[in-house]
Amino acid sequence: MKKNIIFGSFLLLSIIIAFRLLYLVIDPANKDTASNNVMKYEVVYPARGLIFDRNGEIIVSNLISYDISVTPREMNAFDTTEFCQIFKISREVLTERLNDINKRRRQIGFRSVSLIKQASAEEHALFKEKQYKFTGFSSIPRTIRSYPRNLGGNLLGYISEVDSAFLRRNPEYRQGDYTGITGIEQSYEPFLKGRKGNSVFLRNVHNQIVSSYNNGANDLKAIPGKDLVSTIDANLQEFAERLMVNKVGSIIAIEPQTGEILCMVSSPGIHVNQLANINKHFVSLATDPFKPMFNRAVMSSYPPGSVFKVVNGLIALQEGVITPETRFGCSLGYHAGGLTVGCHTHSSPTDLVQSIQMSCNAYYCNTFRAILDSRKYNRAGDALSAWGNHVRSFGLGQKLGSDFPSEQTGTIPTTSYYDRIYRSRWGSLTVISLSIGQGEIGATPLQLANLAAIIANRGYYITPHIIREIKDTIVDRSAYTQRHYTSIDPIHFEPVVEGMYLAVNGGGGSTARWSRLSKIELCGKTGTAENPHGNKRDHSVFICFAPRENPKIAIAVYVENAGFGATWAAPIASLVTEKYLTGTNSRTDLLNWILNGNLQNNVLRP
């Protein structure tokens, strides 16, 4: 019957509709699209955590700035001249940005896009006053960094808007977020950044906010980032940076008992004004021949020079190849076969203490050969491996594991390395330059400061770190309280300390006697590191700690191409020590000489 056929087809077509409805209902994408359509999330950016110095002084704070956005669909013709005047930009820049937005108009749709970034509060006030003239424009408050004092440009690091490569690696970030790029800002990013909040609104198809979603129940409050207490002493840091003006190198001071970094200077460094607006200065910083962005304190691996002798002396004592009483003669150097390692004029022969006091090269050539040719080992290679293990126990040749990013390892040569380049035909004489901290050996200034701290502690170190406390946060900080003992028996350190004491405070022949302090027992070791690159002047190196008993500060100073360790590095370290322990500088002449010294050009000389 035709009626049934007709009603049957009605039924069939209705069932097709029902199946289609079913298909739409079970597709979850539709639900997502619907909520994306209607919900507008307005991000509320949290204030980033502040950074205090060890005495509670703020060294990094926040400043409110404003991002100015525009919704192209709502934009009317406006007075571009006035707009440019408010934000102090050129008409060309504005035209270019507007053209760019215009090109992406379809893609942008009803959304708003950022037009001016980090407008100041004054600019924003002017803009607000005249906002009625600029329909479609809006402003979002952001915090940017501000620095009360010019210090620590390299150690604080900077923040910058995330780029697409960063977003790919860190999906939890969104376009427009800031992240710490270097220094403390980078390594403590998870604590500093806080949590973004958002307000959820319902909007209509014209992107007009209709109402708050669910009466704000789903809004998320922004949580400010955690404040950090740094181990840095702001006054000391500032003073140390002043000393390094017009010099290339770094100063690191550590509190030996705690491993806290008191100051960390890389010179030349970044001025904090550049740091606050890094994007503007990025090109000039990146192309500067002195590489101010390069943090020499942790990233530059230098030959340690004579300061390394103390390590060799300690290893020899531990290996039992010398005693503190062992004496070696020196006739203006060490002579073996056709090889000569020169030395300067000093009394001869010397014992261990005197060898450190006067920095005798011959003594350490003999000592080092005694270690490598020791009967305990079958061949020099095995002895070198044992030597390497001792050296590495000082934190050399490896990352110390500080909380500072981009730390480098330095280099300590291995047996297999020499086997490879000398095809296993080498002996103690082949690698003799290691005895005086030259050759295939490299250490960062941070590692040298840590070495000074080890001697100050008579045999152990605590991993150097730059943050003492994350406020209102409990985190496992055991890595920064644990003592790391070297493989050297603590009893062997006393003669070395004595030698270092005499190097500053001894009579004739003491290498650093010009750097002695009248009221403080400063112990130090100079180094004059031959420059492996070309025939520029030697690097000036000094490690020290003070006072001798119960030391409060351990320092490493490295000045590139400055000459003798005693001339530049030692006085600088001495001034830093005095400043830290007494708060003043008694030696105005010495201070002025250092402040006025310009060694920068030695670095660039071909």
Added chain:
Amino acid sequence: MKTRHFFKKLDWIIICVFLALVLIGWFNIFASIYDDTEGGTLLDIFDTSQRYGMQFLWIVGAMIVAIACLLVDSKVYSVFAWLIYLASILSLVAVLIFGITINGSKSWFDIAGIRLQPAEFAKVACSLALARIMSFHDFKLRTFSGLVTVVGIMLLPAVLVLLEPETGLALVFAAFFLVLYREGLSGWVIVFGIFTVMLFILSIIWEKTDILILVTAACALAYGLFSRKWGYLLGFAALFALSWWLLPDYLLKNMRIGNDYLFLLLLLPFVLIGCFYAFRSRIHSLWAVILCACVSILIVFSVDYFINSVLQPYQKMRIHILLGMEQDLQGAGYNVHQSKVAIGSGGWAGKGFLKGTQTRYNFVPEQTTDFIFCTIGEEWGFLGSSVLIILFLILFYRILLIAERQKDSFVRIYGYCVASCIFFHFFVNISMTIGLMPVIGIPLPFISYGGSSLWAFTILLFVLLKLDASRQ
């Protein structure tokens, strides 16, 4: 006594379904535009400054119209059928002259602020006219003159509506073919119609040559079935295939014709051989097969012309989007995309009354008229949509039941007209909101906002109820 008898004979199931649909429509119009941000109350549904308030007035009007339809003597409808048809045609002509233009189509009368669309009422008039002519005792549908008269009655208002232009409302008149089928037109006509539409769609999607190969293969198979000369057929097929593979390279280089025309050229001798054999063997079915082939090929070649010259660019775009050949979620595909999102996001039980975000925040355009089904889908979910579909199915079933129980063929034919008309609207409207059909702007009966549509369907339905209740 007579009145009580009349009330008893009224089909109350249909009236209940009608009332349910009208109320569902009203509440959903309210839901899709009601703005509660400034602290309104649900009583705002009577606020006549808004569409939902206006719809209330239209519903009150529809009730009056319904009662009026029931009060009029049932003979009036058949006696004045021609007069009503004539008046309707005149109104369609008048609107082309005096009408006002909304959204590019000149289809509205504006009488003292009330806008009426004569095209909606033309369906009633056409139904009455069809019922009237086909119920004549000496009318024969299966004659040429009979068919031409009937198709002419359908075509005249359709063409006038097309001139406005209101493509959707003009297409509705095609629904009456279902009535013709009930009244004796061969089912093959419907099958042929469906086949034509399928061929049409395939011609848009596929390469012309591919579709030609398909048509040729199908016809050859049919030819083989009727002639039973498989051997010859296979031979010719192989020959044709061989020439198709070998010749083109040579010919394409020397002649500036397309692949499709080359195919036709090659096919021509085989068609002539087919004609020759059909003539010799006197098997009439073979002629039918050849005719089918020719018509199919004609359709395939006319599609390009139709798409590019007859359809408006936006209509062409809609068809392409429906067939998945183009995607433009921001432009022409926006409506359907947002509509599908609205319905899909409703889930099983919906977001709840006044909780639909897609429709209330205007992401779906035309959400009170053509896309009203979205609001139902979003706020009442699959469950609500199913209830609506079931209500409509009950309505169709009752109408067909009423139609079949009539002794008077006028009422029966009219009943089928009503069913086809409402079903066409129902199916096409919902299908376009869920992306099964291109966007053709026709309302969902009883649900969509609009006085003309509501009143026209009310009249359509209540005239049938009156005719049914007055049956002997």
